[in-house]
């Protein structure tokens with residue numbers, strides 16, 4: 758199962774429609790600081806020496822990708838027009854598309870196109886902390902607020918203890934064959950870790966930070982702009 762020098766491939770699912778954003782085009786192509794939102798994390802992934810290739814999973818009918826010039830990101834970047842109906846389908850499509858290239862124990866880092874504030878240190882910490890892990894893991898942050906469970910009328914039913922609760926982020930990093938098998942067997946999962954958990958394994962939580970937010974609603978676009986403009990290098 759283990760090869761001596763497993764490679765690291767990034768898969769960036771970017772075949773969503775951005776329905777919660779309510780914009781006229783999918784959010785991955787919305788302008789953020791003068792470039793398509795997706796370009797921010799692609800630049801960081803492509804510039805990370807540990808990452809060998811960056812596969813972007815686009816919807817089959819994506820007509821926007823070709824309207825932009827991606828040549829500045831170099832030869833690591835490979836578009837794959839094989840997105841599916843759900844995020845998990847898109848990731849699985851990407852994994853199948855790279856089957857000839859990837860070996861069983863190569864690492865795959867799945868990163869949402871909708872998380873433009875990914876920093877180099879996020880990737881390097883994930884890769885470093887999981888280097889000797891059999892299963893893999895995900896970036897995540899501990900829940901900071903007091904949590905309430907509501908009834909159908911938004912009255913509080915209970916306060917949920919937040920101890921040991923974490924918010925999942927991406928990248929999520931697993932071995933190629935383990936992730937592919939887990940996603941093939943899973944149903945209704947919203948992240949890779951859920952598929953791995955369903956296979957009876959325990960992904961590790963690697964602490965990231967709240968700046969790696971997912972752009973889901975219009976306000977998030979403003980937050981992302983602020984973060985990218987004001988980020989200090991670490």
Ligand SMILES: Nc1ccn([C@@H]2O[C@H](COP(=O)(O)OP(=O)(O)OP(=O)(O)O)[C@@H](O)[C@H]2O)c(=O)n1
Pocket residue numbers: 769770771772773774775776777778783784785814840841842843844845847848869870871872971972973
């Ligand atoms: N069929 C899908 C659905 C989602 N994604 C990708 O998965 C990531 C996270 O999903 P989400 O934020 O839910 O994006 P959308 O599905 O585009 O948004 P919404 O749920 O609001 O429609 C995004 O980069 C999105 O492009 C994908 O590749 N294929």
Ligand SMILES: C[C@](O)(CO)[C@H](O)COP(=O)(O)O
Pocket residue numbers: 844869924925926927947948949971
């Ligand atoms: C993978 C993810 O970004 C982790 O927080 C999230 O699960 C994607 O969820 P969504 O339901 O597709 O927005």
